[in-house]
Amino acid sequence: MIGHLAYASGSPCPTVVLDAGLLGPDEEAMRRDLTAVRRYLMEAGGSHVLKIALVRPSEHPMFDLDYRFVQALPGGPDRFDFRGSCGHSILSAVVAAARSGMLPKLTPGGRVRVNVLNNGDSVVCEVDAVDRDEVRFTVYFVQPGGVAVSRLLLTGEARTELAVDEGNVTVSLVSSGNAYAFVDARQLGIADHTALFSAGSELFDRMARIRAAAAAHLGWSPEGAFPKIAAIVPMEPGRLAARAISVPSWHPTIALTGAVCLGAATRVPGTIPWAMAREQGRADGLIDITTPGGDTAVTATTLETAGEPALTWVGVGRKRVVFQGSFVLEPLAHLQFEEIAQCLALSATSA
Numbered sequence: 278m279i280g281h282l283a284y285a286s287g288s289p290c291p292t293v294v295l296d297a298g299l300l301g302p303d304e305e306a307m308r309r310d311l312t313a314v315r316r317y318l319m320e321a322g323g324s325h326v327l328k329i330a331l332v333r334p335s336e337h338p339m340f341d342l343d344y345r346f347v348q349a350l351p352g353g354p355d356r357f358d359f360r361g362s363c364g365h366s367i368l369s370a371v372v373a374a375a376r377s378g379m380l381p382k383l384t385p386g387g388r389v390r391v392n393v394l395n396n397g398d399s400v401v402c403e404v405d406a407v408d409r410d411e412v413r414f415t416v417y418f419v420q421p422g423g424v425a426v427s428r429l430l431l432t433g434e435a436r437t438e439l440a441v442d443e444g445n446v447t448v449s450l451v452s453s454g455n456a457y458a459f460v461d462a463r464q465l466g467i468a469d470h471t472a473l474f475s476a477g478s479e480l481f482d483r484m485a486r487i488r489a490a491a492a493a494h495l496g497w498s499p500e501g502a503f504p505k506i507a508a509i510v511p512m513e514p515g516r517l518a519a520r521a522i523s524v525p526s527w528h529p530t531i532a533l534t535g536a537v538c539l540g541a542a543t544r545v546p547g548t549i550p551w552a553m554a555r556e557q558g559r560a561d562g563l564i565d566i567t568t569p570g571g572d573t574a575v576t577a578t579t580l581e582t583a584g585e586p587a588l589t590w591v592g593v594g595r596k597r598v599v600f601q602g603s604f605v606l607e608p609l610a611h612l613q614f615e616e617i618a619q620c621l622a623l624s625a626t627s628a
Contacts, residue, residue, distance in 0.1 A: 278295065278296065278299050278314075278605070278606040279296070279377070279603050279604070279605060279606065280293050280294070280295055280314070280603065280604055280605075280606045281293070281294040281295075281373035281376060281377060281600075281602070281603045282294075282326070282373075282600075282601040282602055282603070282604075283368075283369035283370075283372045283373050283598055283599065283600050283601055284369065284598065284599050284601055285364075285365035285366070285368045285369050285533070285596060285597070285598045286596065286597040286598070286599075287365065287529065287530035287531070287533070287570060287571065287573075287596075288328070288363075288365035288366075288369075288529075288532075289327075289523045289524075289526070289528055289529055290325050290326055290327050290328055291326055291328070291369070291601060292326075292328040292329070292330050292363075292365070292366040292369035292370065292373075293314070293318065293323075293326050293328070293329055293330070294329075294330045294332060294369060294370050294373035294374070295314065295329065295330070295331055295332070295606075296331075296332065296333065296377075296379070297331035297332055297333040297343070297345060298333045300331060304359060307331075307347075308355065308357060311329060311347060311349075311357060312354050312355040314329070314606055315349055315354035315355075316354045317606050319354060326349075327348065327349040327350070327351075327524055328346070328347075328348065328349070328363055328365070328366045328369075329346070329347040329348075329349060329357075329366075330344060330345070330346060330347075330363075330366045330367070330369060330370035330373070331344070331345040331346075331347065332344050332345075332370045332373075332374050332379065333379070334379055334380075335390075335392050337392055339390060339392075339399075340390045340391065340392040340399075341380060341389050341390045341391070342370070342371065342374055342379070342380060342389060342390070342391045342392065343391075343392050343394055344367055344370050344391050344392065344393055344394065345359075345393075345394040345395055346361065346362045346363045346366055346367075346393070346395050347359055348361065348363070348502045348524060349524075350500075350501075350502065350524060351524065351525045358501040358502040358503065359395070360395065360456075360497070360501060360502070360503045361395060361396070361455045361456060361502060361503040361505075361534075362393050362395045362396055362398060362454065362455055362534055363455075363532065363533070363534060364400075364416060364418075364454060364532060364533025364534040364536075364537065364593070365532065365533050365596075367391055367393070367400055367402065367416075367533075368402060368412075368414055368416065368533070368596055368598045369598055370391075371383075371389045371391065371402050371412075371414075371598075372412050372598045372600050373600065373603075375389075376600055376603070377603070383404050383407050383412055384404060384407060385404055385405060385406055385407060386403075386404065387403075387404045388401055388402065388403050388404070389401070389402045389404075390402075396452075396455075398418060398454065399418070399419045399420070399421060400416065400417070400418055400419070401416070401417040401419055402414050402416055403415045403416070403417065405594075405595075410599055410600045410601075411597060411598065411599050411600075412597075412598050412600075413595065413596065413597050413598075414596045414597075414598065415592060415593070415594040415595070415596070416533065416592065416593050416594075416596055417590050417591070417592045418453070418454050418534075418537050418590060418591045418592075419589070419590045420587075420588050420589055420590060422587075423579075423580055423582055423587030423588060423589045424587055424588050425582065425583075425585050425586075425587050425588075426541075426544055426545040426546070426579065426585065426586045426587065426588055427545070427585060429451050429452055429453050429541060429542070429545055429588065430449075430450065430451060430452075430545065430548075431450035431451065431452050431456060431495060431504070432450050432494070432495070435449060435545065435546065435547030435548045435551070436448070436449055436547065436548065436549065437449070437450055437491075437494065439487060439490040439491060439494060440490065441483075441486055441487050441490045442483065442486060446460060446464065446465075446487050446490075447460070447461070447464060447549070448460050448487065448491060448506075448549070449542060449545075449548035449549040449550065450491060450494075450495070450504060451538055451541065451542040451545060451548060451550075452504075452538070453537055453538045453541035453542070453588065453591065454533075454534035454535075454537035454538050454541070454591070455503065455504075455505060455532065455534035455535065455537075455538055456495075456503050456504035456505065456538075457504055457505050457506065457507060457535060457538045457539070457542075458487065458488060458491040458504050458505070458506045458507075459506075459507055459508075459509055459539065459542060459548065459549050459550055460484070460487060460506065460507075460508050460509070460549065461508075461509065461510070461549050461553070462508040462509060462510040462518075462520075463510060465480065465483060465484075465508060467480070467508065467510060468510075469510060469512075469518075470510055470512050470518030470567060473508060473510055473518055473520050474518070474520065474569045476520075480508075481522065481526075481527060484506050484508060484522055485506075485522060487506060488504065488505070488506040488522060491504050491506065492504060502524050505521060505522065505523075505532065505535060506521065506522050507519050507520065507521035507522075507531060507535055507539065508520050508521075509539070509549070509550060509553060510553075511553050511556055511557050512557075512567060513557075514557050514558045514559070515557055515558065515559045515563065515564065515565055516557065516564070516565040516566075516567055517539070517550070517553060517554070517557070517564060517565070517566055517567070518566075518567045518568070519531050519535070519539060519566050519567070519568055520568065520569065521535055521568075527569075528568075529568075529569065529570040530568040530569070530570035530571055530573070531566060531568050531573065533593055533596065536566055536573045536575050536593050537575070537591045537593060539564070539566060539575065540562065540564055540566075540575035540576065540577035540591045540593075541577050541588055541591050543559070543562060543564055543577060544562055544577050544579050544586055544588060546586075562576060562577035562578055562579065563575075563576055564577075573593060573595075574593070574594055574595070575591065575592070575593055576591065576592045577590075577591045578590050578591070578592075
């Protein structure tokens with residue numbers, strides 16, 4: 278098997294992209310194969326590579342690529358979460374699939390339509406520019422026909438009270454691109470974006486406990502990666518500051534799916550992001566997100582259907598992916614660990 282490494286700017290680590298057709302047909306067999314892959318990577322110095330993309334040409338006439346995301350978890354080579362998705366890894370998968378010949382060569386203006394098997398998302402990756410080892414995209418998460426914004430609420434309510442640290446914390450549990458718990462940072466004693474970005478382990482640990490409480494409330498494993506969590510606070514008009522947790526540390530920016538979910542949440546009446554966007558004078562779905570690692574512009578579009586807003590698409594621009602190379606993953610006797618280690622060393626400097 279050939280593994281491909283690609284790094285999307287803003288991601289906490291590179292993604293290893295694999296041909297899904299060469300893996301086991303069910304989750305149990307897939308888990309065994311991926312455990313072997315992770316052991317190979319860890320022996321080669323790639324413990325930091327925690328994102329795995331499984332791809333194959335789509336048989337569906339509306340899509341070019343079938344994509345499944347697997348989040349590797351710290352604590353051992355056999356720990357995975359198959360529940361959610363990852364926008365940065367989608368882009369990495371598109372670049373790797375084109376490099377391997379699974380997709381046609383990427384050219385400016387071209388579009389790759391991705392079927393996300395984890396959650397049924399339809400993602401359109403529009404190529405803005407192509408350099409030697411770098412591709413720049415605008416990404417659209419599309420809802421064909423629109424989806425009523427109330428259906429994006431994981432609990433059916435815009436705000437949910439969670440018991441955390443002998444008190445209650447209010448969150449909005451929203452799923453668009455990925456499942457997220459959004460919390461107003463001011464509720465956690467964080468007054469502004471400066472305090473949010475400079476906060477250390479105390480805030481991280483508290484947000485981790487809130488995330489675990491949200492998972493338990495949803496009946497999900499608190500040990501998994503989902504729902505994700507982000508604390509947000511208003512800045513100047515039209516701009517929100519956000520800080521998110523990744524696996525296993527602060528996210529350097531915000532996940533692409535996090536930006537999508539936050540943008541979508543600003544269109545869902547009553548949620549914390551909805552109220553905060555209006556506090557900033559933006560009710561039109563156009564929002565700028567500032568993170569410790571940079572800015573992201575998001576557009577969330579709705580239309581009225583049966584008296585309720587329906588989300589039609591969310592777009593995120595200026596996303597950059599660098600292809601980092603390919604290497605043999607099996608058989609073990611033929612692995613060239615020095616070559617893999619060189620590739621992984623490059624990926625570590627990019628993360």
